[in-house]
Amino acid sequence: MADTMTDGAQVEQAGNAAPARWYDADWLRAWHEARSIVARVCPGRLDEFVHAFDVLRTPADFRPLRLPGLFGAEELAALRRSIRGIPQAAFEMHEAATFGRFVVHDHPEMTALQRTFVDRVGEWVGEPVEISYNFLSFYTRMGVCRPHIDAPSAKWTLDICIDQSDVWPIHFSKVVPWPDPHAPRAADWADAIKRDPALDFQTALLSPGDAVLFGGSSAWHYRDPLPGGDRRQFCDLLFMHFVPVGTVPLLRAGDWPELFGIPELQDVPGLDTAY
Numbered sequence: 255m256a257d258t259m260t261d262g263a264q265v266e267q268a269g270n271a272a273p274a275r276w277y278d279a280d281w282l283r284a285w286h287e288a289r290s291i292v293a294r295v296c297p298g299r300l301d302e303f304v305h306a307f308d309v310l311r312t313p314a315d316f317r318p319l320r321l322p323g324l325f326g327a328e329e330l331a332a333l334r335r336s337i338r339g340i341p342q343a344a345f346e347m348h349e350a351a352t353f354g355r356f357v358v359h360d361h362p363e364m365t366a367l368q369r370t371f372v373d374r375v376g377e378w379v380g381e382p383v384e385i386s387y388n389f390l391s392f393y394t395r396m397g398v399c400r401p402h403i404d405a406p407s408a409k410w411t412l413d414i415c416i417d418q419s420d421v422w423p424i425h426f427s428k429v430v431p432w433p434d435p436h437a438p439r440a441a442d443w444a445d446a447i448k449r450d451p452a453l454d455f456q457t458a459l460l461s462p463g464d465a466v467l468f469g470g471s472s473a474w475h476y477r478d479p480l481p482g483g484d485r486r487q488f489c490d491l492l493f494m495h496f497v498p499v500g501t502v503p504l505l506r507a508g509d510w511p512e513l514f515g516i517p518e519l520q521d522v523p524g525l526d527t528a529y
């Protein structure tokens with residue numbers, strides 16, 4: 255999840271082909287590593303291991319669902335009032351440099367709000383879901399969100415626009431197979447993804463109260479930098495993440511050795527932080 259991010263900008267300066275450490279790639283890195291270990295130590299169980307995660311994959315034909323006016327004027331006003339009540343100390347600064355944003359994870363009022371969407375999100379995506387986590391994201395004029403694929407703890411994301419200075423497009427590729435973050439990519443990999451016609455990017459434009467529901471753990475997505483300049487620019491968003499009911503043990507890489515009864519999976523680097 256967001257706390258384990260790595261800065262895409264770091265990679266873009268890294269020179270020739272090298273693994274691309276996009277935001278939220280730790281889980282996929284652990285999964286591909288675990289898959290290699292299973293193939294080596296108990297190859298007869300490889301299919302079982304791989305298919306155990308099918309529930310976390312996004313149907314190939316899923317495309318983001320636009321939900322204009324999901325929040326009416328009164329609901330939006332109530333949400334903004336809740337946010338104004340959040341103390342400064344609750345704001346997390348660790349993504350200020352990389353995303354140009356401040357975030358607040360799992361605020362109790364946001365989690366209560368998220369609870370009211372569980373059934374509807376389940377209907378929209380076609381499977382029963384439960385809450386994974388949520389965060390408020392306050393982008394500043396430095397706002398940017400480089401191309402990335404989320405960990406499956408964000409299999410389904412309801413992205414709600416709360417307030418903004420500018421309509422800020424978000425772009426989604428079609429559903430793709432889980433890429434291996436270990437694979438070398440050219441230094442300009444992020445731009446190459448944006449330009450790749452085979453990824454069939456679609457764009458959503460949100461106004462306050464609008465939302466888009468997407469499957470970010472199986473689709474590249476990004477926002478280009480806010481235009482910058484002298485005037486104050488900002489975009490306040492609420493991200494609610496949902497997962498299929500009962501999948502939390504699969505989401506926690508640290509649980510895999512016991513879950514699958516394969517102690518060698520303890521050797522996966524970063525196992526305990528991949529979520």
Ligand SMILES: [Fe+2]
Binds near residue numbers: 403404470
């Ligand atoms: Fe994302």
